[in-house]
Amino acid sequence: MIDLGPRLLVALDYDNAEQCLKTVQQLNPKDCRLKIGKELFTAAGPSIVNAVQALGFEVFLDLKFHDIPNTVAGAINSAANLGVWMVNVHALGGERMMVAARNALASFQQRPQLIAVTVLTSMDASDLAGIGIQETPEQVVARLARLAQQSGMDGVVCSAMETAQMKQALGNAFLTVTPGIRPVSAAQGDQRRVVTPEQAIQNGSDYIVVGRPITQAADPAAACAAIASSIRAE
Numbered sequence: 001m002i003d004l005g006p007r008l009l010v011a012l013d014y015d016n017a018e019q020c021l022k023t024v025q026q027l028n029p030k031d032c033r034l035k036i037g038k039e040l041f042t043a044a045g046p047s048i049v050n051a052v053q054a055l056g057f058e059v060f061l062d063l064k065f066h067d068i069p070n071t072v073a074g075a076i077n078s079a080a081n082l083g084v085w086m087v088n089v090h091a092l093g094g095e096r097m098m099v100a101a102r103n104a105l106a107s108f109q110q111r112p113q114l115i116a117v118t119v120l121t122s123m124d125a126s127d128l129a130g131i132g133i134q135e136t137p138e139q140v141v142a143r144l145a146r147l148a149q150q151s152g153m154d155g156v157v158c159s160a161m162e163t164a165q166m167k168q169a170l171g172n173a174f175l176t177v178t179p180g181i182r183p184v185s186a187a188q189g190d191q192r193r194v195v196t197p198e199q200a201i202q203n204g205s206d207y208i209v210v211g212r213p214i215t216q217a218a219d220p221a222a223a224c225a226a227i228a229s230s231i232r233a234e
Contacts, residue, residue, distance in 0.1 A: 009035045072097050
């Protein structure tokens with residue numbers, strides 16, 4: 001089996017670099033990688049990526065690029081130049097956009113993992129119906145994941161509830177990154193399709209994303225280490 005490295009991705013949902021770094025300095029790169037999303041990146045810019053990488057962490061730059069193919073290709077190239085470990089696009093951008101993103105990485109000897117978002121884990125069937133999609137979340141995820149694989153993506157972001165069918169349909173090498181993860185003791189928050197870290201790994205998730213149960217814990221380091229240990233045992 002391929003060594004995936006730390007399978008826990010800590011979501012740094014902060015609006016400033018100072019608070020973010022205060023938490024990150026308590027964490028161990030052996031336990032986790034870090035996910036930097038729109039809020040933090042918009043507030044702190046590329047410098048926050050450089051700062052946490054200097055502390056020994058690999059970064060998933062979660063900006064969900066979704067634009068015309070040329071614009072997304074340029075954004076992916078810029079992300080790769082930052083040295084990030086993983087970056088993503090939105091599968092709803094279509095095949096031409098995803099192919100352009102993949103082609104933008106062709107010249108990099110050590111390119112980032114490139115994955116696609118399918119259906120946000122905050123969305124359920126009623127949300128999809130509201131935008132004119134009558135299929136179930138599972139059906140939409142399956143269709144977009146097939147398109148992502150055909151377009152050269154390394155994997156997808158999806159709910160852990162869909163990872164088993166994903167692996168069966170698309171193979172074990174196709175990566176699954178799953179947000180909506182909550183330890184048993186944590187509040188569900190604004191996520192609707194949630195599972196525990198252990199359940200996610202059992203379902204076939206390659207990487208799990210956990211935010212507030214770690215970043216808002218009284219002891220973030222202990223919370224992170226506990227989750228990392230629990231999924232190593234699976």
